[in-house]
Amino acid sequence: MNQGGRAVISGNVLERTVETILQVHGYTEICRDLPKKRRREWLVYSKECLKRYAKQVYIGPGIYGTDIYVDFYIFDTVSIPAGLIVECKWQQSGGSVDEKLPYLNLNIQTCYPAPAVVLIDGEGMKKGAIAWLTKQVSSNPSAARQK
Template identity: 60%
Template sequence: MNRGCRANKTGFVLEATVEGTLRGHGYLEICPELPKKRKLDWLLLSTANPKRYAKQVYIGSSIYETEINVDFYIVGSGSFPLGLIVECKWQEDKGSVDEKYPYLNLNIKTCYGVPTIVIVGGDGMRQGSIDWFKKQIPDNQNLLGVHKLEGFITWANKPFFEETAIIYDNAAFKYFYFTKLKRIALFFRVNRLTLTVLGSII
């Protein structure tokens, strides 16, 4: 197995472990078959499960006007009513993944719009790059934390991540959050069966 294939495989193991942690806390994956650009709206509108997530979700454009597809978009935690993004970064050998942290940090700050956790792993990840990334947290309103895998599991075991968000479904209002090129919070009036939106959906 060449270096690239091995890195992809181990990176997949990191994501699978994160997914196992989410499932262990009662989160279920929805809409895996949908195109990336349709997942976010479906995820936010779904009533299939109060605690849910989707993988490889398109959230809009980067600072370079390229597409951003995040690893995990999580909905249903009471502590994060607008959602939570988790990004996984793996570098097994010497490489360029950790050299892209400034780019990722700026995207999180200007383009993500919701709290974000970055999980890093691999022997090739230089400690200096991780330390730099953590220092950006106070100046980045969307960067919640930078963790190695064991740190993320410890963080996820805290009570606030277990809390389920309150959903307003009393036949009058539901609160939905949409993120695309611009991130804004909107209240939509909801009928029991239909959602009518005047104008274009974000």
């Protein structure tokens, strides 16, 4: 298997871990059978369950005008009524995930409809990549308002 194939499998492990944690805490996946572009509306307005999430949810166009799909969009009517987006990034060895962090950061700041958390795993991020992303979050005025 090539490096790209291993990265996809490892990234899927991170996403399955997030999903397991959500389920252990009482969250239910909804919208699984809907087209990705229809999941957000259903998720936001659903009365199906109080604690819910969907995977690969279309949230609109990004900074380049292309479609953005987030890894997880989570709602809890009580504790996170505006929703929370979770993005999972895995980089086990040298590659391009850390090079995509500036693009992700700018999309989060300008295009995401809800607060976002970026989970990073693996040992292959370039030195300084995580510190750079952390600095962007701490200097983002909209992130400060959402705390």
